[in-house]
Amino acid sequence: MEFDYFCCINLPQADGTMKRIYLDVEIQNVENPGYAPLTRGNDYLSRMITSQNGKEYDYRNYDGMKKTYVIWILPQAAKKRDGHVNCYKTNEHNISGSTIERLESYDKSEQIMIYLNKDHDIKDKYEDSDWIKTPLVIFLNNTYDLLIKKEVMKEYGFEEIEKEVKKMCNLGEMIARENIEKGHSIGLEQGLVQGQKLERRKKNIELITNLMNSLSISFSKAVELLKVSEDEVLEIKKYFEA
Incomplete structure (x- = not known):
């Protein structure tokens, strides 16, 4: 189980206690x-609660x-959702009667979704x-x-820690590079599979042709003897029809 950023926080209360x-x-x-990320979030919340046992x-x-929270930040959401924030939590609903339970007894988990668009004009x-x-x-x-990024930090009152900002820049570049490399790797893999299919089809065409000529049999009989798959037969048949 890996969380992006997981911690517990002690929040001082007005009465001097900690929550x-x-x-x-x-x-x-x-x-x-x-x-749905929210469904995955329910799994995370469950694990966060049971990990407190003992x-x-x-x-x-x-x-x-203790109450658990999952905050989802989607920095590359669709433009129509830019700036939207949703909250999902347990609420009490009286079906019959007017009994009210303490909020603390059932309000143990909450998910917050923050939608942002990468092309947002600052x-x-x-x-x-x-x-x-x-x-x-x-x-x-x-x-x-x-x-x-340094200007934004200054404008919004963040302490300027150039080392950390550079780290975030490098992280962004790393993510972009990984995505490019992943796409390249997938392309190579798909190309390899396609090449293998073409090579197998070429070999089957050669075998079928030799079998038809040497035994004077039909195309359908030849593919039957060679046990060629139905999908492959349909593709190879186009070659012989041509």
Whole structure:
């Protein structure tokens, strides 16, 4: 099990006590990876809760269970979702009667989805929470260079740590490079498979032709004797018809 960024945080309360939460922050570059990130998030939340067993709570005191959060940041979401933020959590709904349970007894997990578009113009401020959305767009995409990122840090009140900003720039370049290399690798693999298919088809055509000539049999009989697959037969038949 690997989280992008996992920690627990002790939050000081107004009454002088501490409230601990468990937090996982996930950077999801692909908006639709073939499954719903929220479903994957439910798996993460479940693991974050059960990992507390024996530390924060046990079978004698389940009330020690701490609330868990998963924050999804999608820095390359569709433009129509740019700046959108959704929250998913458990709510109480009275089906019959008016019994109300303590919020702390069931409010143990929450997911937050932050949608950002990499082509967002930093001159256009987000309507709300711009103080966090614009820096996220800048830092999690490689659209802007180091100088602009440093200017954004200064504008939004971040301590300027050039080493960390350079690290983020390098991370963006690494992700871009990995994607290019992955695409190149997939292309080579697909080309190799296609080449193998063509080579096999060429060999089958040669065998079928020799068999038809030497035994004076039909095309269908030859492919039957050679046990050529139906899909391959359809492709090879085009050659003989031509």
